[in-house]
Amino acid sequence: MMRLTGAGLMVAGVVAVGLAVAGCGPSDDEKRAAADAKAASFTPPSVTSRLDFGSAMTRRFRALDRNADEFIDKTELPSRNSRLSRLDRDKDDRISAIEFSEGMLGWFDRVDANHDGTITSDEREAARNDPDASAAIDKTEPYKRER
Numbered sequence: 001m002m003r004l005t006g007a008g009l010m011v012a013g014v015v016a017v018g019l020a021v022a023g024c025g026p027s028d029d030e031k032r033a034a035a036d037a038k039a040a041s042f043t044p045p046s047v048t049s050r051l052d053f054g055s056a057m058t059r060r061f062r063a064l065d066r067n068a069d070e071f072i073d074k075t076e077l078p079s080r081n082s083r084l085s086r087l088d089r090d091k092d093d094r095i096s097a098i099e100f101s102e103g104m105l106g107w108f109d110r111v112d113a114n115h116d117g118t119i120t121s122d123e124r125e126a127a128r129n130d131p132d133a134s135a136a137i138d139k140t141e142p143y144k145r146e147r
């Protein structure tokens, strides 16, 4: 009887730990897998979170920075997206990782009209008259095409 109770407590403990771990949200690996799946499908989600956008932009920077020197120089810019060159705030003709992520998140925040940390389809639609911002958001998904 005591053993059964002990085993029961053990099981309850394991379940509780499992729930606690699950409560922490998806692991980095799971997020990465989800991002890969999203990138492969080329279907923009109806809602983009700032966190998802930020990690997608980090991956986009890594993809563009072909020589991995932490800068996107003129030869690494995607040819049809000269808008990215506007992120070069210190005008040294290259976009640092910080210039890139701050610039992209700045665009995200402009599109995120109600500042709730997500961009809905409506907000994306409303940003159409803001070419910089809408281009940045539209690039969340298909960045792999430019590799």
Ligand SMILES: [Ca+2]
Binding pocket: 064, 065, 066, 067, 068, 069, 070, 071, 072, 073, 076
């Ligand atoms: Ca580079």
Ligand SMILES: [Ca+2]
Binding pocket: 087, 088, 089, 090, 091, 092, 093, 094, 095, 096, 099
């Ligand atoms: Ca720069």
